[in-house]
Amino acid sequence: MKSKSILLSIFLCFFLTNKLYAEQNQLVGADVDYGEHLFGECVTCHNSTGLGQGIPKITGLKTSQFITKILAYKTKEKENAVMQMVAERLGEEEINSLALYLSKLK
Amino acid sequence: MTKMKRRTFVGMAAATTTALSMPSIAFGALPRVVVIGGGAGGATAAKYIAKDSKGAIDVTLVEASKRYYTCFFSNLYLGDFRAYGSIGHNYYGLAVNHGVNMVHEWALSVNNAAKKVNLGSGESISYDKLVISPGIDLKFESVNGYSAEAQSKMPHAWKSGTQVQLLKNQVKGMKKGGTFVMVPPPNPYRCPPGPYERVSMIAHQFKKSNPTAKIVILDPKNKFSKQGLFMEGWQKHYPGMIEWISAETHGGIKNINAATMEFETDLDTFKADAASVVPAQRAGRIAMNAGVNNGDWCPIVPASMQAQADENIYVLGDASIAKSMPKSGFSANSQAKVAANHIRGSLTGSKVFTPRFANTCWSLVATNDGIKVGANYKATDEKIDKTSGFISKTGEDSNLRKATYEESIGWYSGITSDMFS
Numbered sequence: 001m002k003s004k005s006i007l008l009s010i011f012l013c014f015f016l017t018n019k020l021y022a023e024q025n026q027l028v029g030a031d032v033d034y035g036e037h038l039f040g041e042c043v044t045c046h047n048s049t050g051l052g053q054g055i056p057k058i059t060g061l062k063t064s065q066f067i068t069k070i071l072a073y074k075t076k077e078k079e080n081a082v083m084q085m086v087a088e089r090l091g092e093e094e095i096n097s098l099a100l101y102l103s104k105l106k
Numbered sequence: 107m108t109k110m111k112r113r114t115f116v117g118m119a120a121a122t123t124t125a126l127s128m129p130s131i132a133f134g135a136l137p138r139v140v141v142i143g144g145g146a147g148g149a150t151a152a153k154y155i156a157k158d159s160k161g162a163i164d165v166t167l168v169e170a171s172k173r174y175y176t177c178f179f180s181n182l183y184l185g186d187f188r189a190y191g192s193i194g195h196n197y198y199g200l201a202v203n204h205g206v207n208m209v210h211e212w213a214l215s216v217n218n219a220a221k222k223v224n225l226g227s228g229e230s231i232s233y234d235k236l237v238i239s240p241g242i243d244l245k246f247e248s249v250n251g252y253s254a255e256a257q258s259k260m261p262h263a264w265k266s267g268t269q270v271q272l273l274k275n276q277v278k279g280m281k282k283g284g285t286f287v288m289v290p291p292p293n294p295y296r297c298p299p300g301p302y303e304r305v306s307m308i309a310h311q312f313k314k315s316n317p318t319a320k321i322v323i324l325d326p327k328n329k330f331s332k333q334g335l336f337m338e339g340w341q342k343h344y345p346g347m348i349e350w351i352s353a354e355t356h357g358g359i360k361n362i363n364a365a366t367m368e369f370e371t372d373l374d375t376f377k378a379d380a381a382s383v384v385p386a387q388r389a390g391r392i393a394m395n396a397g398v399n400n401g402d403w404c405p406i407v408p409a410s411m412q413a414q415a416d417e418n419i420y421v422l423g424d425a426s427i428a429k430s431m432p433k434s435g436f437s438a439n440s441q442a443k444v445a446a447n448h449i450r451g452s453l454t455g456s457k458v459f460t461p462r463f464a465n466t467c468w469s470l471v472a473t474n475d476g477i478k479v480g481a482n483y484k485a486t487d488e489k490i491d492k493t494s495g496f497i498s499k500t501g502e503d504s505n506l507r508k509a510t511y512e513e514s515i516g517w518y519s520g521i522t523s524d525m526f527s
């Protein structure tokens with residue numbers, strides 16, 4: 001019982017920081033419809049229902065995690081030719097819209 | 107998401123022709139989209155229009171087959187990296203999750219003026235917007251001596267279905283130390299690296315069970331997609347087994363004799379023990395019938411994928427002239443999302459975003475040796491233009507090649523789930 005409630009508070013804590021991040025950073029220019037539309041490009045490869053074999057799942061990523069990862073591909077700090085190409089043409093508005101949409105997915 | 111809408115029941119019963127007239131009676135007020143072809147382009151378009159319009163558009167998908175076997179990864183089936191069943195998919199997800207009306211019939215013709223699609227059953231369905239994504243037809247006559255009859259002796263296996271099983275049996279049954287002849291198609295064709303991935307997978311089979319066999323590629327072209335990468339891989343994994351002969355070198359295939367399995371060229375006459383001949387291609391016949399083609403393929407408006415010849419028709423995937431995008435499943439899926447967004451905008455007034463196109467094609471050269479090529483594209487007034495791209499490098503680290511192969515498995519699971527669930 002006790003470990004369950006600890007787990008729950010950890011989960012809540014994560015959830016709230018995620019939400020807070022989204023709110024505090026105000027995600028400049030974010031548009032949830034645009035985010036949903038752009039997400040169509042992600043799910044050609046990132047299976048939203050499967051195990052994430054070969055290509056990681058991105059649903060469930062925290063806003064901050066998502067933005068950090070995308071920026072790391074954009075600056076080519078993180079290796080992967082496909083992701084570097086995807087990130088290359090995402091501007092702030094696109095990244096923030098995707099982040100906003102992802103934060104609303106369960 | 108699994109909430110059953112009423113339309114879903116219509117969709118699931120739509121294999122019978124009597125159900126066909128129901129949607130227009132019951133939902134006459136909704137704008138109607140008909141999609142012909144439930145492959146990479148059509149299944150994606152049907153899903154996204156239905157999903158994103160949340161019931162505001164009535165979507166009917168006309169697809170001849172109840173099960174779609176992907177051409178993508180059919181080469182991996184040839185190489186024993188996939189089971190045949192794993193590349194087959196059904197349409198229940200589209201019907202149940204998104205309320206797409208499924209009609210498993212051939213679309214025979216399009217009446218552009220009346221905005222109707224005529225089906226094999228004699229019924230017709232009317233549309234406000236029509237999406238055509240029929241894939242390719244084969245121009246058997248483009249290779250002298252090749253024909254619809256010859257396809258059982260020298261399978262093209264370039265459309266999904268039983269041809270690829272036939273080809274695999276012939277590869278496995280080829281006599282020890284025999285010669286396999288591969289004839290790739292001339293440009294433009296579906297899946298530019300496909301013939302060379304096929305050769306790799308057949309070589310992989312031979313290496314295991316027929317190591318003295320030879321593969322001769324009689325190419326109608328003088329260069330091919332990912333050439334340096336494939337050539338390097340063939341040298342590394344299958345030394346001495348594969349000979350690629352360019353058009354310049356063999357001077358053109360003069361004739362093929364399916365009875366004697368002979369390939370006559372200026373250079374020599376090659377005798378095969380098993381073979382695959384992939385002829386030139388053109389847009390699926392229904393596109394011609396709808397009058398949206400110019401010659402073999404269909405010119406489109408780059409920003410929307412609308413046919414240049416008819417603004418109420420959108421042409422996706424292999425059938426379209428999507429310069430500079432290659433004809434691939436990935437491209438068709440990407441184009442479908444652009445068209446879906448545009449169709450929804452014009453029928454319901456929803457936002458239409460700047461079109462974004464992308465493609466990546468993975469190929470498998472040998473166990474854990476994957477390579478890839480990809481690009482981003484944007485719509486200009488004239489064409490879909492490449493803005494940036496990448497390609498795997500020769501001499502890459504084996505861990506990277508393994509990761510690339512694993513990534514391709516992830517992509518397959520991603521795109522098929524995107525199309526069908």
Ligand SMILES: Cc1cc2nc3c(=O)[nH]c(=O)nc-3n(C[C@H](O)[C@H](O)[C@H](O)COP(=O)(O)OP(=O)(O)OC[C@H]3O[C@@H](n4cnc5c(N)ncnc54)[C@H](O)[C@@H]3O)c2cc1C
Pocket residue numbers: 142143144145146147148168169170171174176177178179180181211212213214239240241242263264265296297300301304390391392422423424425433434435436437438466467468
């Ligand atoms: C060997 C091989 C390997 C490949 N590998 C890859 C790969 O790794 N990656 C990649 O992205 N692409 C790959 N491709 C290419 C890919 O398969 C095609 O580009 C893609 O399927 C095109 O999609 P489409 O919607 O245009 O046509 P299709 O996917 O062929 O779909 C057309 C559908 O329309 C139906 N149809 C046609 N006419 C009618 C009609 N009149 N009435 C009713 N139904 C109709 C057909 O039954 C079919 O299901 C490969 C192709 C081959 C041959």
